[in-house]
Amino acid sequence: MAASLDLVNQSFVNELSKGTPLYEKTPTEARQILEDVQKHTPASDVTQEEFKIPYESYNVKTIIFRPTDASGYLPTIFYTHGGGWILGSPTVHGSLMEDLARQTSAAVVFPYYSPAPEKQYPTQFEQSFAVLKYIVENGEKHGLKTDTLALAGDSVGGHMAIAMVQLAHTRDLPIKLCQLILFYPVTDTAEKSATYTIYKDGPYLTERTMDWMIGAFLPNEEDRRNALTSPLKYASDEELSKFPPTTIFLSGADPLIGEGRAFGLRLQKAGVETAFLTADGQIHDYVMLEPIRGTATAKAVVNLAALHLKRALDV
Template structure:
């Protein structure tokens, strides 16, 4: 197991650090604004509140951006395509935003994806999949798999190389990327060269130590995750194919993975357990725990710039394909 980091400074994995001052300042500011917990919000209110994270992300980098609609399983899917300068063909990243399958959209990851595309030299296709509770599981997964198939089939048109296809996402998007990688292996394609899983959800369970340690007061709470899962599942059981990537018995043959976790995140342990399980199956894994930071700080890099090295690490994982 590799060392973990705060920013770019390695520390032994067993060394626990307090919440980083930048992360604590963010928590204090959110508390001062009186933002209620997700379980106390309606879905429309939660979606509107999510827009506030855009002000925490810094200035957007310039890059060529195209809005398109592509065929989906139930309707046309909006996608946003980022194409950096330079000659192709480039790596191709299909990206799924976070938000517990309930909130989030193309805008919430627009600024991070501009940076990742510029730093990696990859074409990035960001997918606006259907959200719950209007569309329960497996609608989001179905959309993301269909978008990945489309991107692979249209790689040349996009100036990208289909043999260097990466699936990526943050939080619930990391869950969807892991699930798409598994489905692509089972279904004979598309061939995926790497998976980038940022703070991923990998199981429908709330029993890990990180869920206990970070149940409240650390941005994402246990109650919020229960709220997200309830909306995504609806009245269904959790016996849905590709719903819990961490429960898959055989992970051999999956593409190399970059797995990032944050210390003060309820999802920390399930993300790291999935990385360990991938390694045990012989899958090459690069893992990084960002000590002192909160869940999905990709959304708050303007307020918590200590986490900015994650952009270079994701770009490096993409370039390696």
Template sequence: MRYAFDPELAAALAMMAEVDISDLAAARAAQAAELAAQVAVTDTAGVAVSDVTTDDGVRLRTYRPEGHGGPLPAVYRVHGGGFVLGSPDADHEANLRLCRELPAVVVSPEYRLAPEHPFPAGLDDCYAGLCFVAEHAGRFGIDADRMAVAGDSAGACLATATAMLARDGGGPALRFQYLDSPALDDRLTTPSARRFDDTPVWNRPSALIGWNAYLGAGVRGTAGVPALAAPSRARTGELAGLPPAYVAVMEFDALRDEGIDYARALLTAGVAVELHLFPGTFHGASLVRHAAVVQRATAEAVTVLRRALGR
């Protein structure tokens, strides 16, 4: 490898399966089988896990810590997968951990995937799910005044776009947005997007496939892509009034610079932002849970969300 990866991450690469979405059906089948096996053996002790369906037909997986009375804060956490892969199973273990450690109710929406359902289908599902949770806060044991959105990669794109919809449509008054390795710019013209075409897990070729699926053939990179689809397109005025944000980026990630640029754009718009670049990392490094740099990033996620939600 020509990249100076963190030694613990580099050692784990040989054991990590390559993510290849050029055959999407095969990639989905392989991921679903792997995630189902993981979910089956994951310890859910101390957390009540349930699935509900909104009036709009959006399935939500909820995680509530047991033994905590009174309304709790909520984290509405959107899974990643390049707009084309994934389900709540992808974040099952992470959501359990977040639920226990905050503690808070964690909600994971199962949104429609591209290319079968291009923009704005997945975003519509995410927003409908958020509104349902807020409207039924009592049912979920949630304090609707202490809600945050969160997501990684494509999930971070959907999370911040959901925050835009909430601001503009009179939706839930969100306290915070946590954006991990966000996929925000369909143009893929930043230095990191041009350079990192062979990095592990996710890279420029993968991003091209994901954006083309999400936006539709021939749309990516054109002038008409709206900010709700690719938030890096937002003008300063379109970002004003969004909730405070934490943006985490990985050093050797094609998406690194668009995350940094988005953090700066939020700051310019008057939105409070904390930005952290984790050295020696690549997109999806969080899969290597034993690595010290990953544990540091995970602990920081809990810290900033706890602070933002008033725990």
């Protein structure tokens, strides 16, 4: 099925198609490609505080993005990044984090977890939760309000944000979660929805790319069949009923549309205030990619996400 993209998205896809697919690259090569695409000058009106949180023998680099002119204790957004568990970094996602900090007047906490395949499930979940737990218990040291938090994430970062909600509940983290924002999330690593067939060859994100990424993070297929790795199918209704109000932003052309929409429907049926919206003409990663994040649709989606976060955090 041919996808109808806006001119900016189509131009980006056309240019990208001239190169070798990511799944034919080494992880190191693939990471550098995305770093090159995402090169930008950090904004002067958003500061970055860097520190490290110990998890076992590894220190998880963590960045806090906050408005330069902010004062006092700031509301907190905990953001887990996408990139197929293989890619992504504070640089790759920097512009989006700056937008969210700027538009919400809140601090955005960004854990830079170890990538796959060097580390695999459940390491990325555990490292991110270690940072979340630290922030909840030590937020004041960093000028953060942490009695109430919002969670957000893109793609597999959305997958991880869902897991953070689940772990916060099962491990009795003393925190109120007021909002969950998911940009085109992964919600099922065990089975494929119909949109995997429709968008098998993209544009941009393809079935083979997702197979490569899931295989790097979850090489053991049995690990794909639990509530954390495939919440769409394996999370119980009772578990989902405890989720905070959730907004899911889908792409207009993306293998992940089906599972994102289906997860939104499950949350609604569990009684959670949930909205899911599709951004026509946009490919996967549209709110993050430097060449297309300036489109009117991408900006409108980020503005709406920031508004939901701002209202939930009562900034």
